[in-house]
Amino acid sequence: MSELKKSDFHYELPEELIAQQPHQQRDQCRLLHLNSGGKISHHLFYQLRALLPSKGLLVLNDTKVIPARVPIRRASGAKGEMLIQHADQEGNLIAIGRPKRLKVGEEVLLENHTKYTMKILEKREDGFWKVRILPDNLWPHHMNLIGEIPLPPYIEREHGPTNEDTEQYQSVFSKHPGSAAAPTASLHFTEEMLKSLQEQGIEICHITHHVGSGTFLPMRVDDPSLHVMHPESYSLSEESSQKICKAKAEKTPIIAVGTTVVRALESAASEILKGKKATGETQLFIYPPYEYQIVDELITNFHLPESTLLMLVSALAGTKNIQKAYLEAVKEKYKFFSYGDAMYLSKH
Numbered sequence: 001m002s003e004l005k006k007s008d009f010h011y012e013l014p015e016e017l018i019a020q021q022p023h024q025q026r027d028q029c030r031l032l033h034l035n036s037g038g039k040i041s042h043h044l045f046y047q048l049r050a051l052l053p054s055k056g057l058l059v060l061n062d063t064k065v066i067p068a069r070v071p072i073r074r075a076s077g078a079k080g081e082m083l084i085q086h087a088d089q090e091g092n093l094i095a096i097g098r099p100k101r102l103k104v105g106e107e108v109l110l111e112n113h114t115k116y117t118m119k120i121l122e123k124r125e126d127g128f129w130k131v132r133i134l135p136d137n138l139w140p141h142h143m144n145l146i147g148e149i150p151l152p153p154y155i156e157r158e159h160g161p162t163n164e165d166t167e168q169y170q171s172v173f174s175k176h177p178g179s180a181a182a183p184t185a186s187l188h189f190t191e192e193m194l195k196s197l198q199e200q201g202i203e204i205c206h207i208t209h210h211v212g213s214g215t216f217l218p219m220r221v222d223d224p225s226l227h228v229m230h231p232e233s234y235s236l237s238e239e240s241s242q243k244i245c246k247a248k249a250e251k252t253p254i255i256a257v258g259t260t261v262v263r264a265l266e267s268a269a270s271e272i273l274k275g276k277k278a279t280g281e282t283q284l285f286i287y288p289p290y291e292y293q294i295v296d297e298l299i300t301n302f303h304l305p306e307s308t309l310l311m312l313v314s315a316l317a318g319t320k321n322i323q324k325a326y327l328e329a330v331k332e333k334y335k336f337f338s339y340g341d342a343m344y345l346s347k348h
Helices: 045-051 163-168 184-188 191-200 238-249 259-267 308-317 319-331
Strands: 030-035 040-044 056-061 063-065 069-073 079-087 093-098 107-110 117-123 129-134 176-179 202-209 232-236 254-257 278-282 297-301 342-346
Touching (some): 030 045, 045 191, 079 129, 184 297, 202 238, 202 259, 232 259, 238 254, 259 278, 297 308, 308 342
Parallel strands (some): 063 176, 254 297
Antiparallel strands (some): 093 129, 107 117, 202 232, 297 342
16 A cells, blocks of 8 residues: 555646647757756756756657557447457557447447447456457557547547648657557657767667557556556667666666657566667556656656646656645746647756
8 A cells, every 4th residue: 555645646727728739849949957956947858958967868768659540330330439449469459449338249340431430349347448449450450441539538529630740640750660659759759950969979769659648547546555556668678778788887877758668668677777778568557655666867748737747757856846846837838738838857
């Protein structure tokens, strides 16, 4: 049992501070810098270059968001949707679905393509559905035939995602399809900015961590130690692992871009410290007083109240420091969540 409670991570967020649109220029969003001493300063994201240490290793998540939100229609005419998370070893798809009264064995129509249907195979104990697309599976490379970009539930669109969403809800370095949500800290970087950071002496390496929409699900227990995370897959090449291992040995700061990178690196810590490649699934839940093994600093967005991600950043920067920073961000009218502004948690 933990002495912490979910309510320890509550804060009041005015609805108007939830970002509904992407920034017109990725690197022009606001950036709150919080150091380990609790000092706060305000910047624009492109000014990150001046805030980073003279040497550091920036770790990016090169996952690619796929059109995982699939509109469906039952034989009765009732409409719903399936938000697909990943495929199991048999090639069946695991999804969050509505309406909840779908029946096992039922075959539903796909609103975006008359050639395909979706068969409901199983309702799992964790509330997820097991489904299969007929006549052939499209995951993950051809989901554009039947699906849409899966914007988070707090981003409102009357007629679904726009062309701007399709472009902006994707990082400039996205490469490997498989995510049902964007690693949103990545959205602020431009190719020019990354090149500039490398010229400055910041090294860059990549991992792949496919994000599930479970990242948006609320914690349903008050005791964090009783919460179970949904599994997400990650992979780390031997080259990236050796870069990180070398940085640790030389005490070069390892700067994670996004909480997905944090969870992948901490899950693969034993392999990384041996310089080995790592592939697997993680259900790692990081909350205070977790002791980080790999990550030193973090670039991230602002997270939902009482969320697992807010607990993760609190474990890195200190709960009181994060509470102070979030109060300041609300006061200064920063934009929150996926299309919102950014935060840099540093040791200096």
